[in-house]
Amino acid sequence: MRTKEAIRSFAHSLNIDLIGFTDALPLRADAASFQTWLEAGMQGGMHWLERRPLARHDPADLLEGAQTVICVAVSYHAAHQSAPHAARYAYGRDYHVVLADKLAQVLAFLRQADPDIQAKICVDTSPLAEKPLAVKAGLGWQGRNTLLINDCFGSWLCLGELIIDRAYAPDSPAQKRCGSCRACIEACPTGAIRTDGSLDAVRCLSYISSYDDEEPCDLHGTILGCDICQSVCPFNRRPLSCREEAFLQPNPLTGSTAQKLIALNQEAYEAMRRDTAFCRLPYARFRRNLVRAGLMPPSA
Numbered sequence: 001m002r003t004k005e006a007i008r009s010f011a012h013s014l015n016i017d018l019i020g021f022t023d024a025l026p027l028r029a030d031a032a033s034f035q036t037w038l039e040a041g042m043q044g045g046m047h048w049l050e051r052r053p054l055a056r057h058d059p060a061d062l063l064e065g066a067q068t069v070i071c072v073a074v075s076y077h078a079a080h081q082s083a084p085h086a087a088r089y090a091y092g093r094d095y096h097v098v099l100a101d102k103l104a105q106v107l108a109f110l111r112q113a114d115p116d117i118q119a120k121i122c123v124d125t126s127p128l129a130e131k132p133l134a135v136k137a138g139l140g141w142q143g144r145n146t147l148l149i150n151d152c153f154g155s156w157l158c159l160g161e162l163i164i165d166r167a168y169a170p171d172s173p174a175q176k177r178c179g180s181c182r183a184c185i186e187a188c189p190t191g192a193i194r195t196d197g198s199l200d201a202v203r204c205l206s207y208i209s210s211y212d213d214e215e216p217c218d219l220h221g222t223i224l225g226c227d228i229c230q231s232v233c234p235f236n237r238r239p240l241s242c243r244e245e246a247f248l249q250p251n252p253l254t255g256s257t258a259q260k261l262i263a264l265n266q267e268a269y270e271a272m273r274r275d276t277a278f279c280r281l282p283y284a285r286f287r288r289n290l291v292r293a294g295l296m297p298p299s300a
């Protein structure tokens with residue numbers, strides 16, 4: 001079996017910025033808050049969140065014999081990035097693909113020393129509560145904007161997990177450091193961040209840009225995702241930068257001007273969005289968002 005130190009050092013060689021270990025026991029308190037959140041209807045149209053709500057906080061439901069969850073985070077923040085028409089996470093390659101590939105390499109590394117190890121890779125691909133697990137593994141704390149925040153990297157992180165049926169000593173959880181700061185609550189133009197520590201997803205511009213087809217709404221210049229609550233966070237002022245090449249090179253859509261985006265026909269859009277965060281934004285919604293972001297007149 002590989003040591004934690006060997007796993008950490010291998011992970012860092014793959015540009016994984018943060019790695020932590022935690023046990024695979026159920027997260028009972030988080031499961032209860034999650035249930036309250038669902039009952040209040042804050043998931044809106046994301047009905048997939050209602051499936052297996054208890055499993056979401058019990059890694060052993062995803063892997064029989066689960067003992068440890070290895071939580072990882074990769075920064076996607078680079079100072080030179082300007083993706084004025086989309087949130088930063090959409091800048092380079094789709095993080096689901098990038099992190100799953102890194103976790104597959106970590107698993108191969110574990111299997112070289114321990115071929116029988118059973119494992120499950122998750123990058124928002126399974127019903128698993130990724131932020132509470134990352135907190136428990138010591139990667140950071142859940143901020144008032146509900147995102148995982150790390151002292152050095154801020155919240156510009158995407159998360160992934162490797163659940164394994166081997167026991168490792170757990171790391172210590174990080175302490176909350178938001179204090180009395182309410183910058184995210186005050187900056188959110190739609191009032192999505194609530195004072196009780198939860199987020200009303202239905203009001204969040206990130207949700208509206210991705211899922212809501214009904215309500216005509218000002219997207220405040222973005223056609224995919226929203227970073228307002230992250231941009232104002234004091235922990236995001238001078239974050240350590242992204243080292244991952246896949247996130248540093250703009251994809252064809254985030255590299256384009258508004259004029260070029262407006263001129264795209266469906267065929268060209270389909271070809272460009274593969275392996276980017278836009279793969280979850282169908283063409284009709286992309287066109288609708290160009291209007292709602294104020295980049296295209298409704299008649300175009």
Ligand code: B12
Pocket residue numbers: 030031033034036037046049087088089123124125126127128129130131132145146147148149155156157158159160196197198199201204206207210224225226227229
């Ligand atoms: C659904 C979802 C969304 C929804 C809802 C977001 C949300 N905060 O719940 C929408 C579409 C809005 C969204 C937006 C974004 N998302 Co998102 N999303 C998810 C997803 C799939 C599930 C999150 C979830 O379970 N939400 C449900 C709520 C209940 O969970 P929670 O925030 O953890 O709730 C806890 C607290 O709020 C608290 N709580 C809840 N209710 C109450 C009530 C009381 C009284 C109290 C005290 C506490 C409390 O307890 C809960 C349980 O611990 C995760 C991936 C995953 N599988 O985990 C990615 C994930 C959270 N998203 C991510 C990202 C990057 C984003 C965006 C930044 C993208 C963008 N730029 O547009 C925005 C950020 C918006 C924001 N401020 O959250 C990353 C976050 C990385 C990080 N640093 O934390 C994740 C982890 C994906 C990943 N693998 O990297 N997302």
